[in-house]
Amino acid sequence: MRNVVIIFRRELASYFATPLALVFIVIFLVLAGALAFQLGGFYDRSQADLAPFFNFHPWLYLFLIPALSMRLWAEERKSGSIELLMTLPVTPWQAVLGKFLAAWCVAAIALALTFPIWITVNYLGDPDNGAILAAYVGSLLMAGGFLAIGSCLSAATRNQVIAFILTAVVCFAFLLAGFPLVQSLVAGWAPQTLIDAVASLSFLTHFSAISKGVIDLRDLVFFASLIAAWLAATVIVLDMKKAD
């Protein structure tokens, strides 16, 4: 655990030593605000909730999170520092977890800095703050899921651009797993149980459930196990092709 904390600290400092974290946070805040007010019709709806704000999070994450996760391992490979890191007395799990948590922390900071919109909605009306808190938790979990996918795909390549594109594509598939675009890919040949299984992986379905304020244990378990599975995949990928 100690090593996880040490790696987490180093990685987080590294995000802020380069403009990456700052750029990510600023762009996230600007876009989240613009989308909620312009496209989401935050004022026009005359409802005291943050649905127009949270509804855009999956799509924002879709192209912002890969930018955050692409460097996690691809950069270590490129610079050769992976050889240093993996020959230090740390286990692959500690390294994977520490790095993932640092990236997640940057996402969490960005999310936390959207608090003015929460204050605004409380100023304007009388929202269900429990539901808003639940939506924040859901959004954070979804960001974690995207990042875990990104971590694994970043470990598979030394090229950050490839890591970015792969992550965006895989995240897109996970987002829309329950929707016709992805369903039609499996519907033709797969048995019904597999179709249902794929549909149940949909980020959008799980996120919209949470963002309505319904914290269902199943949705939490879904995101937690998804993160765990992709981090385990990261460890396996690293073990398999550490030195490539």
Place this chain on the structure above:
Amino acid sequence: MLEISHLTRRFGVLTAVDDISFSVAPGEVLGFLGPNGAGKSTTMKMITGFLAPTSGTARVCGHDVETGGLAARRSIGYLPEGAPGYAEMTVRGFLEFIADIRGLTDGTRRARLDDVVARLGLEGVLHQVIETLSKGFRRRVGLAQAILHDPPVLILDEPTDGLDPNQKHEVRRLIRDVSKNKIIVISTHILEEVDAVCTRAIIIAGGRLLADDTPQGLEARSRWHGAVTLALEEPVALEVVCARLLGLPEVASAEATGPRSVTAFAREGTAALPAVGALAAREGWKLHELRPETGRLDEVFRSITTGRTPGAGDA
């Protein structure tokens, strides 16, 4: 103790390291010699646990690098090829990170950090970002990182590559300084380095171990070992001198190595100098110089790694 046993690594059809076995005892500084692509770095990557061997084992202080990887890695300080680091970190931040992950606690942490910073002359760049350092400083930061926890085993992949002569000298002195009771393995293709720091040298090429000897032992394999060069004052028919020299039982061959100089190569296990000196006096040759030669490591290296016997070709 570092024990390498039948270590083999294949990449597809290429066998990068082919059945290499050796062991190193504390106090030894082992030079790992070989042409580029010989398998030096691959072997080091396997010893440090970065690369899994296809077959064979490596044991570091009794820990198998595969089954007891964590314990093995704790006792190793490793400078990977090219001395990679975290480009965006300051030197201080980087070394503190390494100190933390090596588990150095408050008491020793400060002392160890101060020690390596002083040893490697990093005081002036402590607050500089690694990215902005010169190649020489980056290498020194890599070395500082490797010796920070005072490990019993040091694996240094080309520690002096890219350094200027003064820095090379400093790094060699550092290696000698820390070598007491430690196991040190350095890879290099700079042969003078072997003479300067190593107590033992291994030559590998094409993934195979070709020679394992002391630097002196390797030099003795050179045909120049025990040879004598005569530089003559006045023009003499060099063929005659050669023929006379060949008459000596100690001399294996003799040839003209300059317009007025002849070198007599000694037969193995004999010293040519006294006999050649006596012969010159008997013959009344006017000598400008009578120079004993020492074995030439570069020649031995070349002949071993290209599969020719020493002395068969150019010197």
